[in-house]
Amino acid sequence: MTRLRALVPLLRPTRFSTSATAPTASTASPSNGTVAPDKEPFSIYIHWPYCSSKCTYCNFNKYVDPNVDNERMERSLVTELKSELAYWGLDQGNRPIRSIYFGELGRDHTPSTALRSLLDARAVWPGKVSMDLIMGHTGQTLEDWEKELRFTMDIVDDHLSLYHLTVEPGTALHKDVVQGKTTLPDSDLSTDMYEATIQLTREAGFEHYEVSNFARNKAYSMHNSGHWFGIDYLGLGPGAHGRMSHPQTRQKFRTFNVRDPAGWMHECEEQGTGQGCDGVVY
Ligand code: SF4
Known part of the structure:
Protein backbone atom coordinates (compact mmCIF):
# COMPACT_ATOMS: atom_id res chain seq x y z
CA MET A 1 0.00 0.00 0.00
CA THR A 2 2.78 2.41 0.94
CA ARG A 3 4.49 1.59 -2.33
CA LEU A 4 1.31 2.12 -4.30
CA ARG A 5 0.53 5.37 -2.57
CA ALA A 6 3.97 6.63 -3.42
CA LEU A 7 3.06 6.25 -7.07
CA VAL A 8 -0.05 8.33 -6.79
CA PRO A 9 1.53 11.80 -7.07
CA LEU A 10 3.32 10.58 -10.15
CA LEU A 11 0.42 8.98 -11.86
CA ARG A 12 -2.71 10.79 -10.80
CA PRO A 13 -3.61 13.86 -12.81
CA THR A 14 -2.85 17.03 -10.93
CA ARG A 15 -5.72 18.40 -8.89
CA PHE A 16 -7.76 20.59 -11.13
CA SER A 17 -9.55 23.83 -10.46
CA THR A 18 -12.63 25.37 -12.01
CA SER A 19 -10.42 27.91 -13.77
CA ALA A 20 -8.50 25.23 -15.64
CA THR A 21 -8.88 25.05 -19.41
CA ALA A 22 -12.10 23.30 -20.26
CA PRO A 23 -11.94 20.31 -22.58
CA THR A 24 -13.21 21.02 -26.07
CA ALA A 25 -15.81 19.16 -28.07
CA SER A 26 -13.14 18.07 -30.52
CA THR A 27 -11.34 16.10 -27.82
CA ALA A 28 -11.77 12.36 -28.20
CA SER A 29 -15.08 11.16 -26.82
CA PRO A 30 -15.32 7.59 -25.46
CA SER A 31 -19.01 7.31 -26.24
CA ASN A 32 -20.09 8.42 -29.68
CA GLY A 33 -18.09 11.55 -30.40
CA THR A 34 -21.19 13.71 -30.51
CA VAL A 35 -21.31 14.73 -26.85
CA ALA A 36 -18.87 17.31 -25.53
CA PRO A 37 -16.42 15.51 -23.21
CA ASP A 38 -17.37 17.65 -20.25
CA LEU A 105 -26.38 -9.50 -5.26
CA GLY A 106 -26.28 -11.72 -1.24
CA ARG A 107 -27.77 -14.95 -2.49
CA ASP A 108 -29.44 -16.40 0.58
CA HIS A 109 -32.84 -16.50 -1.07
CA THR A 110 -34.98 -19.48 -1.99
CA PRO A 111 -36.45 -19.84 -5.50
CA SER A 112 -39.80 -18.58 -4.25
CA THR A 113 -38.35 -15.46 -2.56
CA ALA A 114 -36.34 -14.74 -5.71
CA LEU A 115 -39.51 -14.99 -7.77
CA ARG A 116 -41.39 -12.70 -5.38
CA SER A 117 -38.57 -10.13 -5.57
CA LEU A 118 -38.63 -10.28 -9.36
CA LEU A 119 -42.38 -9.69 -9.49
CA ASP A 120 -42.13 -6.85 -6.94
CA ALA A 121 -39.36 -5.23 -8.97
CA ARG A 122 -41.35 -5.54 -12.20
CA ALA A 123 -44.30 -3.81 -10.55
CA VAL A 124 -42.08 -0.85 -9.63
CA TRP A 125 -39.93 -0.70 -12.78
CA PRO A 126 -41.94 -2.32 -15.59
CA GLY A 127 -39.77 -3.21 -18.56
CA LYS A 128 -36.56 -2.53 -16.64
CA VAL A 129 -35.93 -5.71 -14.67
CA SER A 130 -33.19 -8.12 -15.67
CA MET A 131 -32.31 -11.51 -14.26
CA ASP A 132 -29.00 -13.41 -14.07
CA LEU A 133 -28.81 -17.19 -14.36
CA ILE A 134 -25.82 -19.53 -14.24
CA MET A 135 -25.68 -22.65 -16.37
CA GLY A 136 -23.35 -25.61 -16.04
CA HIS A 137 -23.46 -26.24 -12.32
CA THR A 138 -22.99 -29.54 -10.55
CA GLY A 139 -25.38 -32.25 -11.65
CA GLN A 140 -27.26 -30.05 -14.10
CA THR A 141 -28.53 -31.76 -17.25
CA LEU A 142 -29.39 -30.16 -20.57
CA GLU A 143 -33.06 -30.77 -19.86
CA ASP A 144 -32.76 -29.11 -16.43
CA TRP A 145 -31.22 -26.03 -18.01
CA GLU A 146 -33.76 -25.77 -20.81
CA LYS A 147 -36.62 -26.07 -18.32
CA GLU A 148 -35.11 -23.38 -16.07
CA LEU A 149 -34.49 -21.06 -19.00
CA ARG A 150 -38.00 -21.48 -20.45
CA PHE A 151 -39.54 -20.79 -17.04
CA THR A 152 -37.40 -17.69 -16.60
CA MET A 153 -38.23 -16.30 -20.03
CA ASP A 154 -41.93 -16.56 -19.15
CA ILE A 155 -41.60 -14.39 -16.07
CA VAL A 156 -38.74 -12.00 -16.84
CA ASP A 157 -38.99 -8.57 -18.44
CA ASP A 158 -36.91 -7.87 -21.53
CA HIS A 159 -33.37 -8.62 -20.38
CA LEU A 160 -31.43 -11.72 -19.35
CA SER A 161 -27.79 -12.30 -18.43
CA LEU A 162 -26.96 -15.99 -18.85
CA TYR A 163 -23.52 -16.96 -17.65
CA HIS A 164 -21.65 -20.20 -17.81
CA LEU A 165 -20.20 -21.22 -14.47
CA THR A 166 -16.45 -20.76 -14.34
CA VAL A 167 -14.24 -22.45 -11.78
CA GLU A 168 -11.94 -19.79 -10.41
CA PRO A 169 -8.72 -20.74 -8.59
CA GLY A 170 -8.92 -19.98 -4.90
CA THR A 171 -12.63 -20.75 -4.57
CA ALA A 172 -14.13 -23.60 -2.56
CA LEU A 173 -15.57 -24.98 -5.80
CA HIS A 174 -12.13 -25.08 -7.39
CA LYS A 175 -10.79 -27.01 -4.43
CA ASP A 176 -13.65 -29.52 -4.62
CA VAL A 177 -13.17 -30.01 -8.35
CA VAL A 178 -9.40 -30.51 -7.98
CA GLN A 179 -9.96 -33.03 -5.18
CA GLY A 180 -12.59 -34.87 -7.22
CA LYS A 181 -15.35 -34.14 -4.71
CA THR A 182 -17.57 -32.57 -7.30
CA THR A 183 -17.92 -32.84 -11.06
CA LEU A 184 -19.25 -30.32 -13.51
CA PRO A 185 -20.74 -30.76 -16.99
CA ASP A 186 -18.05 -31.65 -19.52
CA SER A 187 -17.23 -29.42 -22.49
CA ASP A 188 -19.66 -31.22 -24.82
CA LEU A 189 -22.57 -30.75 -22.46
CA SER A 190 -21.52 -27.17 -21.77
CA THR A 191 -21.50 -26.45 -25.49
CA ASP A 192 -24.94 -28.02 -25.86
CA MET A 193 -26.24 -25.80 -23.07
CA TYR A 194 -24.89 -22.66 -24.68
CA GLU A 195 -26.27 -23.60 -28.11
CA ALA A 196 -29.66 -24.37 -26.58
CA THR A 197 -29.52 -21.00 -24.85
CA ILE A 198 -28.98 -19.19 -28.12
CA GLN A 199 -31.77 -21.08 -29.84
CA LEU A 200 -34.38 -20.82 -27.08
CA THR A 201 -33.78 -17.14 -26.46
CA ARG A 202 -34.02 -16.41 -30.19
CA GLU A 203 -37.34 -18.29 -30.37
CA ALA A 204 -38.59 -16.17 -27.46
CA GLY A 205 -37.71 -12.95 -29.28
CA PHE A 206 -34.47 -12.09 -27.48
CA GLU A 207 -31.59 -10.53 -29.35
CA HIS A 208 -28.21 -12.08 -28.49
CA TYR A 209 -26.39 -8.78 -28.28
CA GLU A 210 -23.36 -9.84 -26.23
CA VAL A 211 -21.76 -13.19 -25.35
CA SER A 212 -23.87 -13.63 -22.22
CA ASN A 213 -26.54 -10.98 -22.63
CA PHE A 214 -29.92 -11.13 -24.33
CA ALA A 215 -32.53 -8.43 -24.79
CA ARG A 216 -36.00 -7.94 -26.21
CA ASN A 217 -37.27 -4.59 -27.45
CA LYS A 218 -33.72 -3.22 -27.42
CA ALA A 219 -33.68 -3.26 -23.62
CA TYR A 220 -29.88 -3.40 -23.52
CA SER A 221 -28.14 -3.16 -20.18
CA MET A 222 -27.24 0.45 -19.50
CA HIS A 223 -24.53 -0.32 -16.99
S1 SF4 B 1 -21.72 -14.96 -5.67
FE1 SF4 B 1 -20.33 -13.93 -4.21
S2 SF4 B 1 -21.14 -11.85 -4.12
FE2 SF4 B 1 -22.76 -13.10 -4.99
S3 SF4 B 1 -23.99 -13.74 -3.23
FE3 SF4 B 1 -22.47 -15.34 -3.58
S4 SF4 B 1 -20.79 -14.81 -2.19
FE4 SF4 B 1 -22.05 -12.99 -2.41
Missing part, protein backbone atom coordinates in the same frame (compact mmCIF):
# COMPACT_ATOMS: atom_id res chain seq x y z
CA LYS A 39 -21.02 16.64 -20.74
CA GLU A 40 -20.48 12.92 -21.20
CA PRO A 41 -22.51 10.59 -18.99
CA PHE A 42 -20.67 8.41 -16.51
CA SER A 43 -21.62 5.42 -14.36
CA ILE A 44 -21.04 4.60 -10.72
CA TYR A 45 -20.16 1.18 -9.31
CA ILE A 46 -20.56 0.78 -5.54
CA HIS A 47 -19.08 -2.33 -3.95
CA TRP A 48 -20.51 -3.68 -0.69
CA PRO A 49 -17.97 -6.26 0.50
CA TYR A 50 -20.07 -8.44 2.78
CA CYS A 51 -22.30 -11.44 2.14
CA SER A 52 -24.17 -13.52 4.68
CA SER A 53 -22.37 -16.60 3.36
CA LYS A 54 -19.87 -17.23 0.59
CA CYS A 55 -21.04 -19.08 -2.52
CA THR A 56 -18.64 -21.87 -3.42
CA TYR A 57 -17.90 -20.46 -6.89
CA CYS A 58 -17.50 -16.81 -5.86
CA ASN A 59 -14.19 -15.05 -6.42
CA PHE A 60 -15.47 -11.54 -5.80
CA ASN A 61 -13.93 -9.43 -3.06
CA LYS A 62 -16.46 -10.62 -0.47
CA TYR A 63 -16.24 -11.33 3.24
CA VAL A 64 -18.49 -13.04 5.75
CA ASP A 65 -18.42 -10.98 8.95
CA PRO A 66 -21.18 -11.19 11.57
CA ASN A 67 -19.98 -7.95 13.19
CA VAL A 68 -20.01 -5.52 10.29
CA ASP A 69 -19.92 -1.87 11.31
CA ASN A 70 -22.54 -0.80 8.77
CA GLU A 71 -22.53 2.84 9.82
CA ARG A 72 -18.76 3.15 9.41
CA MET A 73 -18.94 1.46 6.02
CA GLU A 74 -21.71 3.77 4.87
CA ARG A 75 -19.89 6.85 6.16
CA SER A 76 -16.78 5.76 4.31
CA LEU A 77 -18.72 5.24 1.08
CA VAL A 78 -20.22 8.72 1.31
CA THR A 79 -16.79 10.19 2.09
CA GLU A 80 -15.25 8.44 -0.90
CA LEU A 81 -18.12 9.40 -3.20
CA LYS A 82 -17.82 13.10 -2.34
CA SER A 83 -14.06 13.02 -2.59
CA GLU A 84 -13.97 11.26 -5.96
CA LEU A 85 -16.75 13.38 -7.47
CA ALA A 86 -14.72 16.46 -6.59
CA TYR A 87 -11.45 14.91 -7.70
CA TRP A 88 -12.70 14.02 -11.17
CA GLY A 89 -14.57 17.30 -11.61
CA LEU A 90 -18.00 15.66 -11.41
CA ASP A 91 -19.37 17.67 -8.53
CA GLN A 92 -20.51 20.52 -10.77
CA GLY A 93 -23.32 18.39 -12.15
CA ASN A 94 -22.32 18.91 -15.80
CA ARG A 95 -22.00 15.24 -16.56
CA PRO A 96 -25.18 13.18 -16.12
CA ILE A 97 -25.12 9.85 -14.29
CA ARG A 98 -25.85 7.08 -16.78
CA SER A 99 -26.29 4.20 -14.31
CA ILE A 100 -25.55 3.17 -10.74
CA TYR A 101 -24.64 -0.43 -9.96
CA PHE A 102 -24.66 -1.83 -6.45
CA GLY A 103 -22.22 -4.75 -6.22
CA GLU A 104 -24.12 -6.34 -3.39
CA ASN A 224 -22.81 -3.25 -18.68
CA SER A 225 -22.88 -1.67 -22.12
CA GLY A 226 -21.21 1.38 -20.60
CA HIS A 227 -18.31 -0.86 -19.60
CA TRP A 228 -18.09 -2.42 -23.05
CA PHE A 229 -18.15 0.93 -24.83
CA GLY A 230 -15.42 2.39 -22.64
CA ILE A 231 -17.61 4.95 -20.86
CA ASP A 232 -16.24 6.36 -17.61
CA TYR A 233 -17.29 4.79 -14.35
CA LEU A 234 -16.43 5.66 -10.80
CA GLY A 235 -15.53 2.66 -8.62
CA LEU A 236 -16.37 3.04 -4.93
CA GLY A 237 -15.89 0.64 -2.01
CA PRO A 238 -13.31 -1.99 -1.07
CA GLY A 239 -11.60 -3.50 -4.09
CA ALA A 240 -13.72 -1.55 -6.59
CA HIS A 241 -12.18 -0.73 -9.94
CA GLY A 242 -13.03 2.29 -12.04
CA ARG A 243 -12.13 4.04 -15.27
CA MET A 244 -12.14 7.80 -15.44
CA SER A 245 -11.08 10.49 -17.90
CA HIS A 246 -8.93 13.39 -16.86
CA PRO A 247 -11.25 16.39 -17.15
CA GLN A 248 -8.82 18.42 -19.22
CA THR A 249 -6.64 15.99 -21.16
CA ARG A 250 -9.29 13.24 -21.52
CA GLN A 251 -6.54 10.76 -20.80
CA LYS A 252 -8.02 7.58 -19.32
CA PHE A 253 -7.06 6.35 -15.86
CA ARG A 254 -7.86 2.96 -14.45
CA THR A 255 -8.52 3.12 -10.73
CA PHE A 256 -8.52 0.37 -8.12
CA ASN A 257 -9.29 0.51 -4.44
CA VAL A 258 -7.77 -1.13 -1.39
CA ARG A 259 -9.39 -4.57 -1.17
CA ASP A 260 -9.48 -5.17 2.57
CA PRO A 261 -12.58 -3.45 4.06
CA ALA A 262 -10.80 -2.34 7.25
CA GLY A 263 -7.88 -0.95 5.27
CA TRP A 264 -10.21 0.75 2.81
CA MET A 265 -12.24 2.41 5.59
CA HIS A 266 -9.03 3.58 7.22
CA GLU A 267 -7.88 5.18 3.95
CA CYS A 268 -11.26 6.89 3.49
CA GLU A 269 -11.07 8.31 6.99
CA GLU A 270 -7.46 9.40 6.61
CA GLN A 271 -7.33 10.73 3.07
CA GLY A 272 -10.94 10.82 1.86
CA THR A 273 -10.65 7.89 -0.52
CA GLY A 274 -9.66 4.25 -0.44
CA GLN A 275 -8.08 4.47 -3.85
CA GLY A 276 -4.70 2.78 -3.57
CA CYS A 277 -3.44 3.72 -7.00
CA ASP A 278 -4.88 4.83 -10.28
CA GLY A 279 -1.81 4.41 -12.30
CA VAL A 280 -2.68 2.57 -15.47
CA VAL A 281 -3.19 5.02 -18.26
CA TYR A 282 -4.52 3.83 -21.56
